[in-house]
Amino acid sequence: MAMVDQAPLLQVENLSFRYRDRPDYAIREITFNIKPGEVLLLAGPSGCGKTTLARCINGLIPRSYKGEMSGRVLLRGQDTAGMSLAQISQNVGTVLQDPERQILGTKVINEVAFGLENLGLPREEILARADAAMEHLGISGLHDRDTFNLSGGEKQKVALAGVLAMEPGLLLLDEPLASLDPASGLEALALIRNLADDGMAILIIEHRVEDVLKVSPDWGLFMMGGEIQYDGSAAGLAEAVDYREVKLPAQIVLERAAVDPSPVRLEPLLGKAKADSEPLVQFDHVSFSYEQGSEVLHDISLAINPGDVIAILGPNGAGKTTLVKQAIGLLKPKSGEVLVGGRDTHDLSVAEIASTLGYVFQSPSHMLFAPSVSAELAFGPNNLGHPPEEIKKEVQEAIDIMNLSGMEEDPPLALSFGQQKRVSIGAVLAMRSKILVMDEPTAGQDYKNYMDFMDSILLLPSFDAILFITHDIDLAVVYANRVIVIDHGRVVGDGRPQDVLSDYEILESSRLVPTSLLDVNLEMFDRTQCFMRAEALAHFPSNI
Amino acid sequence: MLVSWRYRERKSLIQAFDPSAWIIFYACFIVSTMFFWDLRVLFFFLAIALVVIFTSGIKWREMYRAWLFICGFVVFFSLLTFLTGRGGMEVYEQEHTITTLRAPFTLFKWQPTLDITVERALFALSQLVRVFSLASMTILIPYSINPAHYGITFHRLGLPDKIAYAMDLTMRFIPTFGRDFRLTMDAQRARGYEIEKLSGGIISQVRKLAPLIVPVTIHAIAGSEDIIDAMDLRGFGIGRRTWLVQLQYRMRDYVLMGLAALILIGSVIASMFGFGKFWVPEFLLHMVGG
Structure with a gap:
């Protein structure tokens, strides 16, 4: 245009x-x-x-x-x-x-009007322009809401309205x-x-x-x-x-990868499930609400089994993080129980659970403190009482997997956001917990970086199960062998990726949008019998 | 991102007034209270504070933590003054002993002794009343002033735009800091960190707090840089700004401010004439035979 x-x-x-x-x-x-x-x-x-x-x-x-x-x-x-x-x-x-x-701004209207206030415009004009900007973005209904209570999508529209008003x-x-x-x-x-x-x-x-x-x-x-x-x-x-x-787009990758050499096929080591073994974590009719406010999780029952690579999908504010925090004991259910290794989280300290379940928080800046990357990575294993030689090995391995070599002595706080994110994942990897839980591991990362470390993490033999929260359906398509969809604090879908992600009704109601990679995979599913990345599809079936 | 205090619109005495008028009243209250050690005068200020508390409309459930903190704080310091006998040195010269407690043991030839005197006990009580009045009037403010009105409230007190907005941000920084602290605490606990297990000397204890202190501090600094960028990008500080929120003084606000001025002036004059100093009732002295 x-x-x-x-x-x-x-x-x-x-x-x-x-x-x-x-x-x-x-x-x-x-x-x-x-x-x-x-x-x-x-x-x-x-x-x-x-x-x-x-x-x-x-x-x-x-x-x-x-x-x-x-x-x-x-x-x-x-x-x-x-x-x-x-x-x-x-x-x-x-x-x-x-x-x-x-x-x-504290309220949406204050936020949208902020720039106009600074320009010293008359009040009537500020109100008219702020209202027009909100109207244009369809957020007039948010006018008097507190900004910190908005969902991610709403926040962005409010920020945009504040800019458009100018x-x-x-x-x-x-x-x-x-x-x-x-x-x-x-x-x-x-x-x-x-x-x-x-x-x-x-x-x-x-x-x-x-x-x-x-x-x-x-x-x-x-x-x-x-x-x-x-x-x-x-x-x-x-x-x-x-x-x-x-x-x-997957179609373009498909065409272009076909002429390149076939990628090495990755076989997740932990993928070999022992079907009859005990669940690692069990949610039994778990409900939860914060101190003030309504229930966030409603009657959730599910088990995390050895061999699971679980992607948790769902809209902003659906309760995904709240659910996962129950597993590490940072939050305890209001009713029902969560069992980790057969024991009720009410009877365990977070530190005790941490040796079983390693949890990577969304924001790296909330946890990085050490003077060097190595010291940062050694912090967790040290707390868990691992012997010094063991810690050395664990730290080195985490550095290799997270592509951090050369930065061992750098202060984590001086690194870029993407690098900090990798340090924060490495810090939990080094703890060698049996279950790895990651909240939005790819946020703020570029594509190549996150695909590389996801590949490496899945190849680690030390985990019994991996669980990650994500907005990225493709991450679920490529890496997960089980998908759980959370919406409004309930599990609305739980099963193999091909079963859950092919149900477009669930996707739509949970604000998920099918991607080109999902479409291609579903088209070819009769032949492939499993989901894979576009590069692998390009060489199907020769690389099987 | 800055979060706000748990403000809610309530039918309360504080919220019946304009926030700027209330801040003026509050400031006069604080300064006036500081002039006095006389328990009879302090009870007057305590009565004001109690009226404000009981008409605040804030439920116990909403702020019991804040109250527990204040009470713990006030009782701890009053007790400390009482036990050590220090702190009141300037306001009384003579002590009348009620009784003396001696510990049944000695430490390096020193026998811990506690003199319970009329003055110490009264001073501790006065301190308790004074600090409680000050603290409770302060703690009620964030629950009672609409966060969206902070900036304009300070601006109307005569502060320039920039300082008024800085005060606005500062007011909201405190609960934000609290939230960041909780998040960091959670993240480090998930890495096996246990604050309960701190041991060693003061220095090594402080060092072991680094996993909490460093991220929270860095986060605060980075957060303030973000805020500055965001303000710059929308032309903050280029000239006189318009404040969207408009507040209007009503009759009752003028009355409140007048009352505040009266209390302050009265307190200044009273203390100039030496009124309201530490007071020991005669009958107590008679009781201990002084």
Whole structure:
């Protein structure tokens, strides 16, 4: 929908930037432009310089982050170097990856009005513009709600409304899909398309290329190592980049992988279930509610058996994390019981359970503290009283699996978010618990990184069962041998992936959206008899 | 992300007033209380605090933790003053012993002795009343002021935009810090960390608290950087800002502020004339034969 005769809204010319305390340039010689009504997709692995580029455009660089900058950023033909942040912010609206980190207001209306208040506009105009922005995004009903009680999808819409109310010409979206369940993601994408059709220029930074292609972006950029590697049509982007680096539609991967050598087939070691053995964890009619408020879990009964690789799917706020916290004893059921290794969690301390069940929290920043990565990884095994030689081995193995070698002596807190996430998973891996539980293990990770460590984790012989909470259906398709769908605190689906994920009614009611990989797998299921990744399907049946 | 205190709209004395007026009343109350050690005067302030508490409409279930904390805190410190006899040194010179307790053992030739005197007992009681009044008036505020009104409340007290908004963020930072602390505690317990098992000297105990203190601190710093970025990106601080929320003083607010001023001025004058110093009732002294 690009209008060829229009002047570009944003021009980036030969832009380079180096942070003051870093030796290397974060971005080098970047040049591109966006016209009103255009959608530009910027993809690339973590650490490629996407965030730095975004900061140069919205003015945080060089105003809040200092360093060495060369080249120019022009908004409507004017160099931003001479503008104040306030001037830029009226032209460029930024929605950060995590709306949690952006929302300031206590109530939704305060949040949406915040920018307009800062501009010192009259009250009537603020209210009119805030209401219009909320109306446009279909969130007028949230007007007086507390922002911290909103769901992930609602939070993002509120953050977006706060930016749209300022009527920017350019919208900068940093990984807008990262914290959303699939249905909310689709809604967000539809909104983005509408905004572009209304004439707004949009820059989407996202490594889930497959999803963003659904809004048919006008252009695609692919960045790596701070430089632009591809600049062309969005459709061409899918052809030009490595399908192992970014997530592409399954059909494209299928075609392209067919000409590459067949991937090594991974056989999860723990997949060999001992059918008659005792369950590792048993939920028996578990109900739970927080101190104030209604019931979050209703009468849940299920067992985690040796050999299970379980994906827990469900919408934002369905009770997935609450359910899993019962298993480690951080929460205890209000009625019913949870048995770990045959013992009631009411009688066990969290530390006792930790030797059986290792739990990786969603946010790494809530647990990292040690002066070095090695010390961080040794913390858990140390607490559990493992002997020193043993700990050394466990730490080394975790470093290898999580691709952390070379960073052993680095302070975890100085690493990037993606690296921190890997350290946090490594820290639990090193404990050698029998069951590994991960809450959103792939959040904030680029595609290649998370596929690599998921592969390695599944090949570990030391686990009896693995369980992960995710929004990503493909992760369930590729790795799980059992899928549990949670919705409104109840188990609405539990079984083999092919049985649960082929039931589109369950998927729809739980705000899950079938992916291209799921579709291809279901099509080929008569022949394959099991789900597999696109690269493997490309070589089916020769690699079996 | 900042979370809020458990504010709810309630039919209560505090919420019947404008929040700015209440903050002024609160400030005058605090300062005035500080002038006095006379139990009779302190009971006047305690009576105000009790009226506010019992009309606050906050259920015991909602804030029993806060009350337990305050009571524990107040009793602990009063007891400490009572046992050591320190703290009241400046307000009384003479002590009249009621009885003396001696421990039936000695430690390195020192026999622990506790002199129970009229002054110590009364001073501990005065301290208890004073601190309880101050603490309870303070703790009621976050439960009673709408978090969405923090900024404008401070702005109307004459603070500039930037400082008023900073106060707003600070008020909400405290419960956010609490939430982060709980999350970190959970994450470390899941790694086999047990705070109950802390042992060793003070330094090694503090060191063993690092798994809790470091993430919470770092999180707070990173969180405040996010907040600054988010504010910058939406043009905060470029000039006079409009405050969307509008509050209006009513008659009763002026009355409250007038009352606050009266109490404060009265307290200043009274204490200038030496009224309201530590008081020991005559009859108690007679009882111990002083």
